[in-house]
Amino acid sequence: MPRLLRRAIFALVACLAGLTHAPALAQGDRVDVVFSTNQQTQFGQSIYVLGNLPELGAGDVRRAVKLEPSQYPVWRAIISLPTNTAYSYQFVRRTDDAASVGNPANGTLLGSLVQATTPTVPLQPERKALIYHSSWPRPIVSWRVVGGANFTRTPSLDLGTARGPGERRWLALLPAPPRARIEWFIEPSSDAPTTQRDPAVGTYACSLDAFVLQDGQVYAYHPPAIVSPPRRDYSASAIPAISSVNLGGERRQYRVWLPRGYTQSTTKRYPVLYMHDGQNIFEPGSFGTWNADTAAHQQMVRGDMREVIIVGADSTGNRFIDYVPPGDLTPTLQQGQADRYIRFLTQELRPLINATYRTLPEASNTGTMGSSMGGQVSMVMGWDWTNTYTRIGALSNYWSTNFRNRIQSNAKPAVKLYMDSGSAGTASDNFSPTFSTRDNFNNPTRPGGAFVLERDFRHTIGIGAEHNEAAWAARVGPALSFLFPASEEQTLLSLASLQAFDASGDGTLSPNDAYLASAAPSDANRNDAITPDDARAVANVLRRSERAGLLR
Numbered sequence: 001m002p003r004l005l006r007r008a009i010f011a012l013v014a015c016l017a018g019l020t021h022a023p024a025l026a027q028g029d030r031v032d033v034v035f036s037t038n039q040q041t042q043f044g045q046s047i048y049v050l051g052n053l054p055e056l057g058a059g060d061v062r063r064a065v066k067l068e069p070s071q072y073p074v075w076r077a078i079i080s081l082p083t084n085t086a087y088s089y090q091f092v093r094r095t096d097d098a099a100s101v102g103n104p105a106n107g108t109l110l111g112s113l114v115q116a117t118t119p120t121v122p123l124q125p126e127r128k129a130l131i132y133h134s135s136w137p138r139p140i141v142s143w144r145v146v147g148g149a150n151f152t153r154t155p156s157l158d159l160g161t162a163r164g165p166g167e168r169r170w171l172a173l174l175p176a177p178p179r180a181r182i183e184w185f186i187e188p189s190s191d192a193p194t195t196q197r198d199p200a201v202g203t204y205a206c207s208l209d210a211f212v213l214q215d216g217q218v219y220a221y222h223p224p225a226i227v228s229p230p231r232r233d234y235s236a237s238a239i240p241a242i243s244s245v246n247l248g249g250e251r252r253q254y255r256v257w258l259p260r261g262y263t264q265s266t267t268k269r270y271p272v273l274y275m276h277d278g279q280n281i282f283e284p285g286s287f288g289t290w291n292a293d294t295a296a297h298q299q300m301v302r303g304d305m306r307e308v309i310i311v312g313a314d315s316t317g318n319r320f321i322d323y324v325p326p327g328d329l330t331p332t333l334q335q336g337q338a339d340r341y342i343r344f345l346t347q348e349l350r351p352l353i354n355a356t357y358r359t360l361p362e363a364s365n366t367g368t369m370g371s372s373m374g375g376q377v378s379m380v381m382g383w384d385w386t387n388t389y390t391r392i393g394a395l396s397n398y399w400s401t402n403f404r405n406r407i408q409s410n411a412k413p414a415v416k417l418y419m420d421s422g423s424a425g426t427a428s429d430n431f432s433p434t435f436s437t438r439d440n441f442n443n444p445t446r447p448g449g450a451f452v453l454e455r456d457f458r459h460t461i462g463i464g465a466e467h468n469e470a471a472w473a474a475r476v477g478p479a480l481s482f483l484f485p486a487s488e489e490q491t492l493l494s495l496a497s498l499q500a501f502d503a504s505g506d507g508t509l510s511p512n513d514a515y516l517a518s519a520a521p522s523d524a525n526r527n528d529a530i531t532p533d534d535a536r537a538v539a540n541v542l543r544r545s546e547r548a549g550l551l552r
Contacts, residue, residue: 029179031083031118032452034444035067036076037091039110046096047075050107051089055081055454061107062463064092065453068439077442080455082179083121089114096435098428102463123178125496129210130172131222131526133162136188136196141172143184146205155189157540159525160533163225169527171495171541179487181207206303210492217260218303221491222528224264230297232282233258239314242352246343247322253314254349255282256357257293259300259307269358270309271365271484273391274345276323276374278312280469288469290371295477304481306489311353313345315374323373325380328400336400338377345381346388367391367483371472373398375419379407386413391483393418395472399433408440411448417441417457418479425466434459458482492526500524501541514539 035049048064050057056079057063067075081087091110100106132139138158142151156170176182183203188196204213212219217227232255234240239253255278259270279285281292292310299305315322324336345368354361368378368389375394380403382392392415419438422429438459441451451457460478465471494500501509501524503516517524517538524534 029083029121029123030080030455032078032455033081033118034076034078035065035089035091036074037067037110038073039075039091039093040073041069041093044095044097045093047110048092048094048107049077049079049089050092050109051087053081053085053087055079056087056089060104061092061094062102062104064094064107066094066096066435066439067091068442070439070443070445076444077453078444078450079453081118083118084123084177086115086117089116098423098431101423101431101461125178125209125493125498126175127496128174128176128178128182128208129492129496130156130174130184131159131210131212131492131495132156132170132172132186133167133212133214134170134186134188134198135166135168136186138189139170139172139186140189141174141184141186143172143174143176143182145176146181146183151184157537157544159537159540160527160531169525169533171525171537173496173498173544178209179207181205186213204302206486208303208487208490210490210494210496211303212492217301218486220303220306220486220489222526224261226264227261228263230260230293231258231262232256232293236283242344242348244344244348246340246348247318250316250318252316252344252349254278255312255314256353257282257296257310257312258357259309260297261307262309262358266358268307269360270307271367271391272309272311272350272353272357272359272361273367273369273393273480273484274350274389275310275312275368276315276370276377277319278314281310281312285469289473290469290476291473292476292480295473296480299477299481300486303486306484306486308480308484309353309357309359311349313349319373323370323377323398324400325377325384325403327402327406338380339384341377342381342385346385350388363388363390367393369393369395369418369476369479369483371395371469372467376400376403379403379417382415382417383407383410383413386415390415392416393476393479393483395420395475395479396422396429396467397434397437399430399437404433404437408437409447412441412446412451415456416483417451418460418482419458420460420462420475420479422462422465422467422471424464425468429462429465429467429471431461495526498541500526501538503538509542511542514542 039047047067050064067077090113093108139156141154144151154172156172159169159171162169183205185203186198241251241253243251275281281290320330321337322341324330325338328336368381370378375397379394381389421431421434444450503513517535521530521534525537
């Protein structure tokens with residue numbers, strides 16, 4: 001990036017016409033921004049936008065965001081950015097083929113670097129709440145916004161006993177911007193030098209505004225004292241199966257993976273993700289494995305992904321006709337019958353899963369994901385079965401001609417969509433048709449309006465990746481976190497807002513709150529129990545508030 005900027009300053013005289021940077025009205029913590037520029041290009045070139053935010057490529061020209069040319073020579077894209085954020089960006093002309101996308105020298109900057117700011121919107125809470133279980137004396141949290149220069153040291157407040165003798169429940173109130181991604185580490189408070197540190201090396205990081213750190217894992221809610229590890233709820237030597245009416249009596253195997261804590265959290269219900277080619281999802285199949293269970297657990301441990309039940313439906317020799325929709329031919333020139341397969345999932349397998357496990361059965365909590373033809377059938381489910389599936393993951397998509405034409409002309413469904421490709425191997429992993437479809441989805445004039453990048457649509461390129469399980473294993477973790485972000489289930493925000501300690505409900509902390517908390521205790525420390533610790537927690541927070549002015 002610096003070399004490109006120097007080249008722009010000293011070697012380029014760029015003519016930029018029709019530049020538009022038009023934020024829409026901010027909605028909560030994000031705003032949809034239209035990036036638009038009028039540029040002539042040669043065949044094989046496209047215009048991109050490159051900025052310092054992750055949504056704009058984070059200064060890496062290989063990750064710059066391609067604009068769509070449906071109104072050529074106007075190039076534009078709608079991208080969701082965080083509110084209350086200063087950022088910079090510049091348009092870039094790049095060669096747009098798969099072989100060039102990963103070349104860091106592929107880029108000619110246009111015009112000048114633009115400084116911009118998204119709308120200022122009051123966001124709550126005004127601080128982050130980190131709850132920590134530890135036997136250390138008054139732990140100190142050292143934290144900073146990711147990318148910041150210096151760590152700030154914040155002492156924690158005693159919220160009472162935790163899970164066993166000697167362990168306490170601590171609260172650190174961190175004056176970090178709402179939704180900002182922070183990193184942190186924790187040390188014991190002591191006058192004597194100590195080498196103790198959690199984690200021992202490096203830092204934790206997450207974007208949640210209120211969370212628990214317990215045994216090295218981040219939770220968006222108060223977890224049980226003991227959290228069971230995730231598990232495959234089947235034996236690899238005896239995979240469960242259904243004899244499917246919709247598939248003409250075929251016996252179809254399926255595999256269920258349960259997230260951490262499923263055993264102890266007996267009242268909690270979970271979203272469900274249905275994945276295709278189930279024999280490759282958790283275990284090594286004929287072509288390798290996604291390791292989707294490991295990837296999902298890692299995202300949950302970091303506090304980036306909701307806890308989700310994953311169901312893998314195995315494929316058979318009828319995979320082609322199962323994953324190609326009616327109206328299109330399979331590679332073996334058979335008529336696609338994806339409607340049969342989707343009815344099997346929806347009318348047979350899904351009711352069984354909902355009856356057996358503690359699920360959230362609504363369409364808003366149900367997703368589907370696959371790769372290649374499995375990605376295509378996932379998109380069929382999103383477009384044609386939107387009343388059942390609304391979170392769609394399509395990796396290295398296979399594109400049947402009629403289906404692709406149809407979804408490009410139909411109004412967009414109310415789904416959240418993740419789509420990607422690699423850039424190498426046979427047909428460059430369908431790089432070109434995937435990018436072309438992505439441009440159509442981002443076109444503001446398409447029926448029903450555009451998908452908005454980083455709001456309800458994410459498109460990723462696996463630079464140098466081919467069409468195989470190893471490539472999908474590398475991309476599935478972030479895809480899962482985009483479709484099922486942990487922020488959806490935050491239940492501890494009253495700690496960050498201090499409302500949990502405002503016993504009188506008058507919006508302030510005062511000695512009266514401490515009195516009321518003692519006279520009529522409530523679960524002020526949010527540990528799912530009412531004990532004398534709740535009143536002590538209110539008193540401790542009140543004393544801290546008096547010293548530091550935590551309530552504004």
